[in-house]
Amino acid sequence: MKKKNDWVFLLPGILVVAVVTQVPFILTLVYSTLRWNLARPDLPVQFTWFNNFWYFLRIRDFSKLPEFYSIVWQSILITVSALALCTIIGFLISLLLDHAVPGVNIARTLILGPFFVMSTASGVIWKTTILNTTFGWYGVIAKALGFTPIDLLSYYPISVIVFLFSWQWMPFFVLVILAGLQGIPGEIVDSMKVDGANWWHATFSVKLPMIRKHITVAMMLGLIFIVKEFGLILVTTAGGPGTRSYTLPYAVYMQVFNASNVGRAGALATITVIVTLLSVNLLYRSIQKRSALYE
Secondary structure (H helix, E strand, O other): OOHHHHHHHHHHHHHHHHHHHHHHHHHHHHHHOEEOEOOOOOOOOEEOOOHHHHHHHOOOOOOOOOHHHHHHHHHHHHHHHHHHHHHHHHHHHHHHHOOOOOOHHHHHHHHOHHHHOOHHHHHHHHHHHHOOOOOOHHHHHHHHOOOOOOOHHHHOHHHHHHHHHHHHHHHHHHHHHHHHHHOOOHHHHHHHHHHOOOHHHHHHHHHHHHOHHHHHHHHHHHHHHHHHOOHHHHHHOOOOOOOOOOOHHHHHHHHHHOOOEHHHHHHHHHHHHHHHHHHHHHHHHHHHHHHHHHO
16 A cells, blocks of 8 residues: 555544544533523523623623632642642652662652542542541641641642642653653763763753653643642532632533533633643743753
8 A cells, every 4th residue: 555545544543532532522612502501401401602601701890800710810820830840849859760779669669659549539538637637647746746737728728739739740740751861871871970060960951951852741741630630629628718729620510510500611611621722832832942942
């Protein structure tokens, strides 16, 4: 068969991916144009064009923005903070694990543990056995030291969520970045030692440029993983106090399972997808532009 027809072999994979990803998204777009309340089966399902989007995006009083914009800001704050922590700390841990020392294989295995734990399970563990002010480790240690423990989930919900997101997804960054460090040829490492390069120069002037693509992949995928995460929020803060720890995916969940409003949930889900795609594109362009400066 001629090479120009080789694309035919890709058709089954393309069709599967299209059905699995695009069909649900198209249905979400359709739902976003409907007025459909599951709690009111007596009301007919009506086509409302873009009224569901307008419900969230409209601004009646510029002195007081709608709650939707606060949720968007909280989503950006949580995502950017968690992504930055995962990248920086993940890179530093990868540097520590990129050495042939006794027990390094055990350390590499243990560091990946949180990545394989379900979000809801880890959230319950953190909330009940660690952060609980009465019988959790945090409460017991604080009382033993003579301090009155405060409820971190109530007073600092966003900080706790950022920490939990970072704890959950940082092993993924370590996995990808460590693979890049392990792929650096031994000849280059030996040359750095012969040339007398110090740790700072060898790390940030030689190793970091060589694994920039690995870091890019980790950040791009990590951004998607962190944006869509809501299990930890569900079982720890439940979006509270009030809506102080809401994110866009959690708001979609609440619109469906609490408000029973399929149309508004579809609109929020569509907005979430658009914001995520724009964020990934912006991050990719930013990394590419910065990489071009060093080439």
